[in-house]
Amino acid sequence: MLKHFIALQWKSFFRAASFKTNVAFKILMIFGAIYFIAVFLGLGFGAFYLIEDAELGDPFKIVNSFMIYYLVADLMFRYAIQKMPITNIKPLLYLPILKSKVVHYSLGKTIVSFFNWSHAFFFIPFSIILIIEGYNPLGVVGWHLGIMALFYCSNFLNVLLNNKDSILYPVGIVFAVLGICQYYQLFDITVYTAPIFNSLYNFPWMAVIPWLLVAGLYYLAFSYFKKHMYLDAGLAVKKSVAKTEDYTWLNRFGNLGVFLKNDIKLIRRNKRSKTTVITSFFFLFYGLLFFTGAIEVYDNAVWKIFAGIFVSGGFLFTFGQYVPSWDSSYYPLMMSQNIQYREYLNSKWVLVIIATVVSTVLAVPYIYFGIDAYLAILVGAIYNIGVNSYLVLWGGAYIKTPIDLTSNKKAFGDKQSFNMKTILLTMPKLLLPLVVYAIGHYSISPTAGYISVALAGVFGFAFKNWAFKKIEQVYKKEKYKTLLAYKQNS
Amino acid sequence: MITTNNLTKSYGKHTVLNIESLIIPKGESFGLVGNNGAGKTTFFSLLLDLIQPSTGSINNNNIKVNESEDWKPFTSAFIDETFLIGYLTPEEYFYFIGELRGQNKADVDALLATYQDFFHGEILNQKKYLRDLSKGNQKKAGIVASFIGNPEVIILDEPFANLDPTTQIRLKQIIKDLAQNKDVTVLVSSHDLMHVTEVCERIVVLNKGEIVKDIQTSTETLKELESFFGG
Numbered sequence: 001m002l003k004h005f006i007a008l009q010w011k012s013f014f015r016a017a018s019f020k021t022n023v024a025f026k027i028l029m030i031f032g033a034i035y036f037i038a039v040f041l042g043l044g045f046g047a048f049y050l051i052e053d054a055e056l057g058d059p060f061k062i063v064n065s066f067m068i069y070y071l072v073a074d075l076m077f078r079y080a081i082q083k084m085p086i087t088n089i090k091p092l093l094y095l096p097i098l099k100s101k102v103v104h105y106s107l108g109k110t111i112v113s114f115f116n117w118s119h120a121f122f123f124i125p126f127s128i129i130l131i132i133e134g135y136n137p138l139g140v141v142g143w144h145l146g147i148m149a150l151f152y153c154s155n156f157l158n159v160l161l162n163n164k165d166s167i168l169y170p171v172g173i174v175f176a177v178l179g180i181c182q183y184y185q186l187f188d189i190t191v192y193t194a195p196i197f198n199s200l201y202n203f204p205w206m207a208v209i210p211w212l213l214v215a216g217l218y219y220l221a222f223s224y225f226k227k228h229m230y231l232d233a234g235l236a237v238k239k240s241v242a243k244t245e246d247y248t249w250l251n252r253f254g255n256l257g258v259f260l261k262n263d264i265k266l267i268r269r270n271k272r273s274k275t276t277v278i279t280s281f282f283f284l285f286y287g288l289l290f291f292t293g294a295i296e297v298y299d300n301a302v303w304k305i306f307a308g309i310f311v312s313g314g315f316l317f318t319f320g321q322y323v324p325s326w327d328s329s330y331y332p333l334m335m336s337q338n339i340q341y342r343e344y345l346n347s348k349w350v351l352v353i354i355a356t357v358v359s360t361v362l363a364v365p366y367i368y369f370g371i372d373a374y375l376a377i378l379v380g381a382i383y384n385i386g387v388n389s390y391l392v393l394w395g396g397a398y399i400k401t402p403i404d405l406t407s408n409k410k411a412f413g414d415k416q417s418f419n420m421k422t423i424l425l426t427m428p429k430l431l432l433p434l435v436v437y438a439i440g441h442y443s444i445s446p447t448a449g450y451i452s453v454a455l456a457g458v459f460g461f462a463f464k465n466w467a468f469k470k471i472e473q474v475y476k477k478e479k480y481k482t483l484l485a486y487k488q489n490s
Numbered sequence: 491m492i493t494t495n496n497l498t499k500s501y502g503k504h505t506v507l508n509i510e511s512l513i514i515p516k517g518e519s520f521g522l523v524g525n526n527g528a529g530k531t532t533f534f535s536l537l538l539d540l541i542q543p544s545t546g547s548i549n550n551n552n553i554k555v556n557e558s559e560d561w562k563p564f565t566s567a568f569i570d571e572t573f574l575i576g577y578l579t580p581e582e583y584f585y586f587i588g589e590l591r592g593q594n595k596a597d598v599d600a601l602l603a604t605y606q607d608f609f610h611g612e613i614l615n616q617k618k619y620l621r622d623l624s625k626g627n628q629k630k631a632g633i634v635a636s637f638i639g640n641p642e643v644i645i646l647d648e649p650f651a652n653l654d655p656t657t658q659i660r661l662k663q664i665i666k667d668l669a670q671n672k673d674v675t676v677l678v679s680s681h682d683l684m685h686v687t688e689v690c691e692r693i694v695v696l697n698k699g700e701i702v703k704d705i706q707t708s709t710e711t712l713k714e715l716e717s718f719f720g721g
Contacts, residue, residue, distance in 0.1 A: 241617050241618075242579045242616075242617050242618050242619045242622070243579070243617065244579045244581045244582055245582070255589075258586065258589040258590065261586075262575070262578075262586060265577060265578060265582070266577060269577040269619065270577050329572065329575075329576060330572055330573060330574060330575045330576070331572065332538075332540050332569065332570075332572045332573060333572065333573040333574070333575070335538075335539070335540060336538040336539070336540065336562065336565070336566075336567055336573075337562065337566075337587070337590050338562045338563050338590045338591055338639075339562070339590060340559075405576070405577065406576075406621070480540075480541060480542050483540055483541070484541075486572075487572075
């Protein structure tokens with residue numbers, strides 16, 4: 001039976017409509033994974049000595065005291081990203097396969113997930129170092145096994161908690177607050193939790209307890225899924241109560257308003273687009289890496305423009321680059337309705353501009369890092385509005401990945417980034433402003449650098465009509481290919 | 491109204507549609523029948539400029555559809571669920587289409603009121619998004635949306651499929667009423683020979699992309715079609 005399941009998995013990967021680009025995407029993912037593995041390995045070998053050198057106390061105790069945050073963060077991270085195992089089991093339901101086998105397989109698949117074994121890259125070297133440093137080997141092994149079990153607990157907890165925002169978000173907030181309390185020395189939760197992890201070392205046999213917990217959670221997840229393996233229960237798609245909304249205040253914008261109304265509904269009512277908005281919000285904090293001097297190589301005037309582009313352009317990049325894919329599920333309607341491309345594009349453009357302006361206003365606190373920091377963001381915003389807004393719309397015409405609005409799959413990066421044309425288009429988006437700034441900065445003065453980037457933006461803005469005409473032509477040219485691509489749901 | 495000249499559509503060596511000439515006069519109710527793969531949807535997609543012809547062209551009211559977009563204001567269609575916007579409620583969807591076609595809310599409401607029977611109380615005020623409606627109800631919404639804005643050409647691909655018997659009977663009446671209006675050209679495709687002979691004045695049979703029969707509907711038509719497909 002397992003053979004069949006694995007064969008199905010294999011085929012679903014290799015026969016996907018987007019297989020070729022999929023492989024490229026997987027390769028990128030593998031690189032990402034290697035990066036994380038390297039970081040974990042580095043920490044695993046280095047953490048002990050780093051803590052020791054910092055003279056914070058017994059490194060093992062320190063690690064144990066922060067373990068609780070590690071575990072909670074891990075759970076949050078899984079909740080946000082790890083995919084649920086119950087996909088594609090619908091067609092198996094009526095086949096002569098025992099339900100329990102299907103569930104075992106689905107759950108079993110999560111065991112080999114990267115989210116579980118990646119931690120080993122930290123804990124195995126760390127444990128080895130502990131033994132080398134003279135900790136009791138038996139204790140270390142017990143501790144190691146116990147902690148590993150806790151990550152598997154996290155794995156199955158995540159499965160059980162799927163889509164229960166009401167539980168997980170409060171837990172996340174509580175721990176964030178606890179972290180702040182600890183930082184300000186108001187209350188220290190680790191005083192209560194660290195002994196639990198320490199006792200795994202002191203009494204190695206206690207490692208059995210978390211493993212029993214894993215077994216228990218597995219059983220719970222198993223029976224939960226088995227019981228809910230019905231189309232109207234566990235496999236049912238959640239339906240939300242709909243409310244008709246008018247947004248009549250947008251009517252004053254005429255035809256533009258018609259599309260804006262739709263776009264606002266699109267963003268508000270779909271999981272994928274909501275995630276995009278949240279992601280774009282986090283872009284606001286990207287500048288912290290640059291302006292706090294946290295990373296040395298970024299501590300350079302030219303890189304600050306780079307930061308400015310990203311801080312103000314979060315929405316532009318995350319939402320804008322997928323125009324027109326947001327409308328992929330009903331693109332044939334849009335193409336046969338009484339719609340002018342210009343109006344359609346204009347509404348998306350206006351959305352992007354509004355979001356850029358809002359981000360720029362929200363970024364005002366960056367003044368704390370000096371007026372220069374905010375100036376960089378401001379000219380970045382002007383460049384985004386004047387130049388990048390066209391470029392993302394233009395690039396969008398070549399991104400022919402249909403978007404499933406109701407799912408978050410692929411929300412974090414997509415194979416579309418491997419499209420040659422879109423890669424070429426990122427050059428003027430990101431590099432050109434840096435070059436423009438550098439010329440101004442090094443040939444005249446930093447102020448001249450800012451002015452020249454801003455001028456490039458204003459210049460672009462003045463050519464809106466021309467740019468739109470060109471983009472419209474590209475969209476028209478790509479229309480049939482786009483329609484065809486959207487038809488093939490991967 | 492609609493004239494087709496030397497229209498072919500090929501994928502590689504495989505020709506899926508080959509229509510030398512087909513003229514559909516204004517006001518005709520036109521039925522297209524054929525087995526799976528006969529080219530019905532391909533023809534409609536070409537007519538809506540959703541795919542490009544390999545050779546030849548279609549003119550809709552003397553406008554070459556793959557060259558100008560001026561046919562859009564007077565043409566409407568419901569082909570499949572890709573013509574629905576899933577995250578809108580049916581009302582919002584109707585108003586959206588209405589706004590695109592220059593109809594205000596009152597106009598759309600007036601039109602919807604005439605389709606109360608057809609909706610059978612399952613479309614309006616359901617507190618559901620279109621994506622959460624059943625296939626049949628989605629279809630009802632899509633079909634009625636294609637009537638918004640007094641279009642002169644209405645294209646419906648398989649409108650009867652997925653509908654319950656009551657709704658099928660009502661839809662037949664609706665299409666017959668539309669056919670009475672000599673300004674409206676209705677194009678319908680169907681697998682159901684009975685329905686299509688009932689509502690269409692003229693029936694064209696496609697087989698492997700070619701027109702094999704072109705019949706003005708009469709009492710004999712159903713028999714003729716049945717013997718064609720049966721034999």
